[in-house]
Amino acid sequence: MRHIEIMDTTLRDGEQTSGVSFSASEKLTIAQLLLNEVMVDRLEIASARVSEGEFDAVKKITEWATAHNCLDKIEVLTFVDGETSVNWMIESGARVMNLLTKGSLNHLTHQLKKTPEQHFSEIEKVITLARSKGIKCNVYLEDWSNGMRNSPEYVFQYLDFLTKQPIQRVLLPDTLGVLTPRETFEFLDNTVKRYPETHFDFHAHNDYDLSVANVMEAIKAGVHGLHLTVNGMGERAGNAPLASTIAVLNDFMPEVSTSVSEHSLYSVTKIVESFSGVRVPANKPIVGEHVFTQTAGIHADGDNKNNLYFNDLMPERFGRLRQYALGKMSGKANIEKNLQELGITLADADLKKITQRIIELGDRKETVTREDLPYIISDVLDSNAIEEKVVVLNYVLTHSKNLKPSATLQVQIGEEVFEESAQGDGQYDAFMNALKKIYEKKGIELPQLTDYTVRIPPGGKTDALCETIISWEINKKTVKTRGLDSDQTVSAIQATQKMLNLI
Numbered sequence: 001m002r003h004i005e006i007m008d009t010t011l012r013d014g015e016q017t018s019g020v021s022f023s024a025s026e027k028l029t030i031a032q033l034l035l036n037e038v039m040v041d042r043l044e045i046a047s048a049r050v051s052e053g054e055f056d057a058v059k060k061i062t063e064w065a066t067a068h069n070c071l072d073k074i075e076v077l078t079f080v081d082g083e084t085s086v087n088w089m090i091e092s093g094a095r096v097m098n099l100l101t102k103g104s105l106n107h108l109t110h111q112l113k114k115t116p117e118q119h120f121s122e123i124e125k126v127i128t129l130a131r132s133k134g135i136k137c138n139v140y141l142e143d144w145s146n147g148m149r150n151s152p153e154y155v156f157q158y159l160d161f162l163t164k165q166p167i168q169r170v171l172l173p174d175t176l177g178v179l180t181p182r183e184t185f186e187f188l189d190n191t192v193k194r195y196p197e198t199h200f201d202f203h204a205h206n207d208y209d210l211s212v213a214n215v216m217e218a219i220k221a222g223v224h225g226l227h228l229t230v231n232g233m234g235e236r237a238g239n240a241p242l243a244s245t246i247a248v249l250n251d252f253m254p255e256v257s258t259s260v261s262e263h264s265l266y267s268v269t270k271i272v273e274s275f276s277g278v279r280v281p282a283n284k285p286i287v288g289e290h291v292f293t294q295t296a297g298i299h300a301d302g303d304n305k306n307n308l309y310f311n312d313l314m315p316e317r318f319g320r321l322r323q324y325a326l327g328k329m330s331g332k333a334n335i336e337k338n339l340q341e342l343g344i345t346l347a348d349a350d351l352k353k354i355t356q357r358i359i360e361l362g363d364r365k366e367t368v369t370r371e372d373l374p375y376i377i378s379d380v381l382d383s384n385a386i387e388e389k390v391v392v393l394n395y396v397l398t399h400s401k402n403l404k405p406s407a408t409l410q411v412q413i414g415e416e417v418f419e420e421s422a423q424g425d426g427q428y429d430a431f432m433n434a435l436k437k438i439y440e441k442k443g444i445e446l447p448q449l450t451d452y453t454v455r456i457p458p459g460g461k462t463d464a465l466c467e468t469i470i471s472w473e474i475n476k477k478t479v480k481t482r483g484l485d486s487d488q489t490v491s492a493i494q495a496t497q498k499m500l501n502l503i
Contacts, residue, residue, distance in 0.1 A: 005225035014233035024057035062093030103141025105151035177207030188221035201225035211240035
């Protein structure tokens with residue numbers, strides 16, 4: 001198999017994501033993870049001359065890399081600026097420079113306002129100086145993709161010159177993310193065949209969401225290395241994402257190999273997400289929160305029977321687990337899968353009731369998690385154990401500024417229906433005051449409320465379930481009833497209705 005070098009540029013190109021700036025310690029942590037855990041071949045960690053903070057970050061990383069014999073894997077973007085970038089490199093301790101040059105005649109003419117010969121001469125001087133200082137050199141051809149589209153004669157004139165220089169690699173970026181897969185293959189195939197002894201890297205951007213497809217074509221065309229970023233971070237729409245690219249290469253391109261550990265991709269995703277403050281979309285392939293979650297009940301049923309809805313993207317490859325969503329699309333199979341994880345077995349009749357309750361919550365757009373299940377089970381089975389002779393049919397709760405909360409409720413006791421209104425110190429207090437009026441008509445004194453506890457299921461979603469546990473003194477004994485709902489007051493009313501049926 002042909003080995004493909006993976007150069008991660010999260011700390012340089014990825015940091016060009018709008019609003020992102022890593023601290024020196026964060027850069028060091030990410031660099032250590034990428035080299036030691038993810039096992040990428042090389043890291044591009046910074047741009048020269050940017051800031052004092054950038055210099056400090058590079059110095060920290062090069063000191064660590066020197067101590068761990070991997071300094072040659074650390075690379076820095078530099079510029080055609082005489083001695084300035086080279087001196088910056090020496091002071092920072094870095095020893096591999098990625099020299100940014102012009103890969104299209106358009107950029108050269110309008111940005112630098114120089115002839116090809118002038119540009120080449122200045123590049124040669126920087127490379128010669130770097131070599132004399134013990135610095136290895138790779139060269140970027142900025143805007144190379146547009147150069148191949150609009151001025152291929154210039155690109156090949158430049159490469160004729162460059163491939164005779166003492167450099168390590170030529171780095172070919174699709175700077176504006178404009179290439180189609182067909183163009184990617186055609187341009188790179190022509191280039192690799194023309195210069196068979198030169199190491200070429202491909203650097204894809206994702207402006208048309210074609211970066212991974214273009215990477216595949218680049219590999220087919222014979223490139224030797226790829227530039228990727230964690231979570232696809234980068235300017236505008238970002239760069240080719242590390243996780244998706246590695247999965248695609250492993251599953252669809254058996255003729256090539258990389259050194260990257262798939263199992264570490266998710267953990268580095270979460271670290272970079274935390275440090276950058278840029279949230280990973282829940283449906284992002286490989287690393288999104290929902291990509292290994294089955295929602296439809298029919299899918300869970302098929303998985304139970306013969307893993308019918310599995311594909312080669314098994315979550316365990318990436319240090320993750322398959323999940324089965326709980327919501328309005330859930331069927332019994334989804335519930336059973338989650339109960340298996342909790343070690344709980346239910347009778348069919350109870351399972352149907354639990355399923356119906358979860359579907360009702362889903363219809364209200366509530367998010368239910370596996371951690372919520374024991375609370376739902378307890379509430380449903382507890383409710384089934386009580387014969388309902390008293391039902392709170394309807395209620396209206398109001399809360400207004402500078403006015404006391406009020407409640408109007410309708411309660412059925414046996415065959416009779418009662419309606420009352422009252423005010424209170426809070427909505428639930430108003431509800432209880434109205435309820436007391438109803439029971440006074442029946443000549444019944446309600447039990448005293450002795451304790452009122454509200455809690456959210458540990459590990460559950462705060463917008464899904466709220467459990468209210470109320471303690472009552474009934475015949476000199478303490479009795480607890482509980483209610484479960486997404487609304488705290490509603491869960492308290494449910495707990496109260498259970499008390500009314502107990503008495």
